[in-house]
Amino acid sequence: MKHPSDFSDRQTNGLPWYKKKFIEVRTQILLCYLGLLAILMGISIPTVHNVIFQRIDSRLRAEIASEIAEFESDFDLKKNQNLSQVKQSAIAYLRNDLVEKEQYFIILLEDNFFQSIPVIYDLPQSLQPNSQLIERLISQKETVSGEFQTQELEVGKIIYRTFLFDTPGQDKGVFLVARATYSEYKEAALAMRLIVIVTTTLFLLTSIGAWFISDWILKPLRLMSATAKQISEKDLSQRLSILGQGEMAQVASTFNAMMERLEKAFQTQKSFVRNASHELKTPITIIQGHLDLMGEDPEEQHETQAIINEQLDRMTRLVEDLLILTRVEQPEFLQPELIEIEVFTQKLFQKAKVFTEANLQLEKVGQGKLYIDPKRLTQAIMNLIENAVQHTPLGGKISIGSVCNESDVRFWVRDTGMGIAHSDRKQIFNPFARAAHSYRRSNGFGLGLSIAQAIVSACGGSIILDSLPGKGSTFTLIFPVKNSLVIYD
Numbered sequence: 001m002k003h004p005s006d007f008s009d010r011q012t013n014g015l016p017w018y019k020k021k022f023i024e025v026r027t028q029i030l031l032c033y034l035g036l037l038a039i040l041m042g043i044s045i046p047t048v049h050n051v052i053f054q055r056i057d058s059r060l061r062a063e064i065a066s067e068i069a070e071f072e073s074d075f076d077l078k079k080n081q082n083l084s085q086v087k088q089s090a091i092a093y094l095r096n097d098l099v100e101k102e103q104y105f106i107i108l109l110e111d112n113f114f115q116s117i118p119v120i121y122d123l124p125q126s127l128q129p130n131s132q133l134i135e136r137l138i139s140q141k142e143t144v145s146g147e148f149q150t151q152e153l154e155v156g157k158i159i160y161r162t163f164l165f166d167t168p169g170q171d172k173g174v175f176l177v178a179r180a181t182y183s184e185y186k187e188a189a190l191a192m193r194l195i196v197i198v199t200t201t202l203f204l205l206t207s208i209g210a211w212f213i214s215d216w217i218l219k220p221l222r223l224m225s226a227t228a229k230q231i232s233e234k235d236l237s238q239r240l241s242i243l244g245q246g247e248m249a250q251v252a253s254t255f256n257a258m259m260e261r262l263e264k265a266f267q268t269q270k271s272f273v274r275n276a277s278h279e280l281k282t283p284i285t286i287i288q289g290h291l292d293l294m295g296e297d298p299e300e301q302h303e304t305q306a307i308i309n310e311q312l313d314r315m316t317r318l319v320e321d322l323l324i325l326t327r328v329e330q331p332e333f334l335q336p337e338l339i340e341i342e343v344f345t346q347k348l349f350q351k352a353k354v355f356t357e358a359n360l361q362l363e364k365v366g367q368g369k370l371y372i373d374p375k376r377l378t379q380a381i382m383n384l385i386e387n388a389v390q391h392t393p394l395g396g397k398i399s400i401g402s403v404c405n406e407s408d409v410r411f412w413v414r415d416t417g418m419g420i421a422h423s424d425r426k427q428i429f430n431p432f433a434r435a436a437h438s439y440r441r442s443n444g445f446g447l448g449l450s451i452a453q454a455i456v457s458a459c460g461g462s463i464i465l466d467s468l469p470g471k472g473s474t475f476t477l478i479f480p481v482k483n484s485l486v487i488y489d
Contacts, residue, residue, distance in 0.1 A: 025221065026214040033210055034203075041199055048195065052188050057159065060179045061145075064161045067105070067177045070097075071163060075175070083109075083168050090173070091115055102155075102183055108174035109167065111138050126150040126158055127178060137162060137176060156182035220252050227255075236263035283311035321447040325431065328454040334373040336459075341366040341409065344374060345402040348381060352400065355382065356389050363401035363414070370409055370479065372459055377477075380455040381411060383448035384475045388415035391473070411477040419469040429453045429463075 075093050090107045094117045099105060104127055106116040113120075113129035126133050126148060133148050137160075145161035160178040167173045227238045239256045287308050294304045327333050342365050349362045381400070388398045392415045399414040420428060431450045453463050456477050467473035 026211070026218050029214050029218075030207070030210055034207055037203060037206070041203065045192075045196060045199065049192050052192065053185065056181065056184045056188055057147075060159050060181065060184065061161075063103075064145075064159065064177045064179055067103075068161055068163045068175070071175050071177075072165075075165065086167055086173070087114065102180040104176075104178040104180075106134075106176040106178070108134070108138055108176065109171075110169065111171060113138075114173075124150065124152055124155045124158070124180060126152065126155065133158070133160075137174060140174075141172075154182050155180045156185055220249075224252070224255050236266055283315050286311050318447075321451060324451050325447070325454060328451075328458050334376060334458060336371050336373045338369055338371050339374050341368050341370055341402055341404060344370075344377075345400070345411070348378060349400060351378070352382065352385050356385065356398075358389050358392060359395070359397045360385075361397060361399045363399045363412075364403055366402040366404040366409060368404040368409065372479070376455045377411075377459065380452040380477065381413060383452040384413040384477075387448050387475075388413055388417065388473070391415065391420075392417035396472075407481050409479045409481075412474055414472065414474040416472040419471055420465070420467040420473050421469060425465055425467065428465075 071093070075089065087109065090109070094105055094107065094115055097105065097117065099117055104116065104118070104123060106123075106127065107114045113134060116123055116127075120128065125131065128134070137144065140162065141164075143162055143164055146159075148158045148160065150156065150158060158178050158180055160176060163175040163177075164172040165175060230238050236259060239259060290304045290307050294301055345362070345365045349360070353360055385398065385400065392398055396416040398416075400412065401414075402409070402411045429449050431447055452475075456463050459479065461477055461479040464476045464478060465473065466476070
């Protein structure tokens with residue numbers, strides 16, 4: 001017996017180990033998981049980076065705006081102050097104010113750099129007098145804000161804002177608040193680096209964990225594969241353990257149910273072959289025995305020839321019955337046509353009367369039409385009549401009939417025999433099966449009921465058995481209207 005796993009093994013035997021691992025289900029699941037996780041990391045880390053740095057910029061701008069508002073409220077210029085007094089007030093304001101690290105206050109007067117805190121020597125190159133940024137701000141005649149990317153590594157980007165205030169001259173003074181972002185960005189970069197390290201570590205740990213978890217989840221599939229490899233025609237008893245109630249438990253349950261059906265099918269097949277072999281062996285043995293003992297007497301030879309012909313006829317009937325069972329599911333087995341149920345039932349009754357000497361009666365005849373194979377339907381009902389004859393004592397009664405209902409068309413064969421025991425009802429439709437007791441010894445092979453059931457099933461119907469021990473049995477053939485086979489007048 002060849003298993004699907006044999007073909008799978010054959011396909012992967014020539015592959016390197018890493019390719020075998022790559023095509024495993026858990027590897028595919030893990031790769032999909034890691035790919036999705038990597039995409040999420042690739043989106044989330046840059047997003048977090050942008051949000052953090054944007055919030056730093058927003059906070060620094062808010063601090064600058066607060067300093068501008070404080071200068072506007074605290075720097076009080078008195079009327080009639082000359083330029084020298086304005087300068088003294090500006091110097092006093094700068095000395096009294098406390099600046100944070102990387103925060104710079106600069107006052108521009110008379111289109112020149114006047115004073116700063118910290119002092120000029122501690123200012124970044126980008127804020128030194130005559131620098132590009134300072135020259136541009138001096139030329140501005142209105143309040144401006146913005147940012148300037150410096151080339152100084154320990155300064156980075158400078159965020160700034162100006163405020164114009166009145167002076168005795170025609171030109172307005174400029175109060176500049178600037179803030180370098182180097183330290184803030186450095187701390188944020190360290191935090192982002194930590195986030196990346198932690199995220200990457202978690203990514204690796206979850207990858208390892210996912211590998212083992214997927215291995216544990218897919219364990220039933222590996223057990224199923226191992227079980228399938230152990231299955232042979234001699235041992236179909238292997239089953240999977242069902243743990244839990246999830247999808248894998250359903251797969252294991254379905255696999256076990258499939259194995260139950262497979263084991264039952266193999267047992268039925270073995271029993272069928274064994275019984276068929278026995279039925280064929282018996283006439284062959286009889287023929288062989290008579291041929292071995294046959295003498296030269298013409299009369300004896302004539303008797304032997306008659307026995308041989310009888311056994312050959314028996315073998316022919318057996319082969320024909322077996323062919324019916326094997327061909328019943330083929331499309332060309334049935335040749336349906338539209339029949340009159342009344343005419344069909346009458347002809348069937350007449351044919352059955354010729355077939356048997358039993359007390360045969362016609363109970364009822366249905367009115368309507370049925371699209372079915374009349375030859376196969378006749379064969380099925382005649383098998384049921386033959387079965388009734390074998391189980392009905394002399395003087396008993398056998399009845400047949402038909403009826404058309406709104407939901408189905410029914411044919412039946414009823415006898416007054418000894419009935420069928422409850423323990424025999426399931427097996428009598430199996431090939432070569434016989435009831436435990438009958439009034440007459442059957443010359444058949446035990447295939448009649450199985451052939452009848454196979455034909456009726458192929459026609460879309462079913463057989464219902466109703467039997468009472470000591471009272472008789474009724475076999476009813478039912479063809480539902482839903483099969484679109486029934487046509488009423």
